[in-house]
Amino acid sequence: MDYKKYIASKINVEGVSVEEIASSIALPPNSQMGDYALPCFKFAKALRKSPAVIAQDLAKEISTDDVISEVSAINGYLNFKINKSGLAREVLGRIAQQGEKYGSSDVGAGRTICIDYSSVNIAKPFHIGHLSTTVLGSALYKIFNFLGYNAVGINHLGDYGTQFGKLISAYKHWGNREEVENGGIHAINDLYVRFNNEADEAMEKEAREYFRLIENGDKEANDLFEWFKKLTLEYVQKIYDRLDVHFDSYAGERFYTDKMQPVIDELREKGLLKESNGAQIVDLEPYGMPPCLILRSDGASLYATRDIAAAIYRKKTYDFYKCLYVVAYQQNLHFRQFFKVLELMGKEWAKDLVHVAYGMVSLEDGAMSTRKGKVVWLEDVISKCVEKAYAVINEKNPDLANKAEIAEKVGVGAVIFGALYNNKIKDITFSYDKVLSFEGETSVYVQYTCARASSVLEKAEGYDAALPEELNPTDEEFEVIKTLASFPEIVLDAADKYEPSYIARYSVDLAQKFNKFYFDCKILAAEPGVKDFRLLLTKATLRVLENALGLLGIGVPDKM
């Protein structure tokens, strides 16, 4: 039940629609005032009465019922308290019935949403800079699916470019099969780094030649490239498995090689292409942007060319409702440019392309630099976190059966949660201290809350799942109930703003309220009727915390 809408339907203000009123309804700063509030200031002009008088008049008109238990007017606000027993019954009933579907919806039914995220580069290991796009995109993928959309996860592989010519050149000079097989992606990366440090003019020339050979289908060059690609994908798949990240397509840059010419033809046909300093560009001066480069002066295509081709291909293939690009804000201009080019080409769907921009990751002593070896590899961060989780479990709960499995959930959860807890636009300074902190606003805190709840439920050994007619929740209980009730709205907001952090914060908020309840109210020792209610509340909280963390890709152990 939508309480805002219900309340709005009872309020009659001349010339204002029910929807408008519903959207004006806010939550009071503290629950002594009420559960919902309508500020009456904006009606003052139209009604030619003071807000305080309006609120008082409205308060007189509205009768209480089995939903609204109290109406009051304070300082121009119309405050509502809702029937606690009714809300508690309704919410707990719904969670019990919907279970892991609680919070989901069918608002997205029939709509496809493409999400381009993670987009690994072939031959480059994952460092913490890749974490944001991967877990943000993955969370959005899960959230949109949860809301009934058909989400399509796309890993737009970075598998095209002169760097692969460099890599082959480096391999031919310094590498060998055995070393690469054993060393995997890091061995490949070392070769690439060495090329950048040591290559002379001759090798640079050779690299360009190798790249040309890949393009022209040369067998040896392509076999090497495919081998590097295979090793890369095997390596990243292990990380994706641990992070619970999935894709429906791995169509990367190379996939669009033969799809760019039609784009160039179309641009030329529509008179958008212009020559400038030997290159082919789309002039974006009228829109206050630098030109978008389509072809280099040597005729080669560019980043934007492929992205335009990819967008057209995705529209044709998936007929998306929206297409998201989860890419750092560094590339803001690039997205604005090629979105504009598509618009100029007459693609009315260009408005459905969204750059979901997020902040950058740096190290405490400055920006990361692969060449200087100033990098933090993602697999190292994950291992350290899992190791620490294992150590803590060993200390606090040495007799647990499946410690390694639990440590994996806790450690990996901390890595994901740390990347999703803040607004995505904020820059992050990576520090092990922060990631390894297991107290306060962390996934570990939420998981711990779940373990407590599980433990209580286990000890309860059965209870009456039917709620008594009349519940009189305490303040602590009611705070939990209200928070449980708001989950579906939080999921919608998170999708609307492309902000998984809303869900991460919600999970901490719910856990805090539950812990307060847990501390203040005895569950197992409570009198029979109350005990059943509290157990149901505990079970519902556990369910919703699992749903929330699940949307972020974080598992919940029942003991830890």
Add this chain to the structure above:
RNA sequence: GCACCGUUAGCUCAACUGGAUAGAGCAUUGGUCUACGGAACCAAAGGCUAGGGAUUCGAAUUCCUUACGGUGCACCA
């Protein structure tokens, strides 16, 4: 130089999108149920929301401006 983003407690961040007394965590100090898991709970202290102007009944939130920081601006992706 131009454009975009950011600036809130000692630190890291919130603030339901313009609403009531700006809230959490960490760190500091002091406390807590003879426990259903102390990875918890409570409390104290900590704020001219970077500065200035404007709009509004009402601004951390919108607009203008200044400062500081980040990012980007033609053949890399």
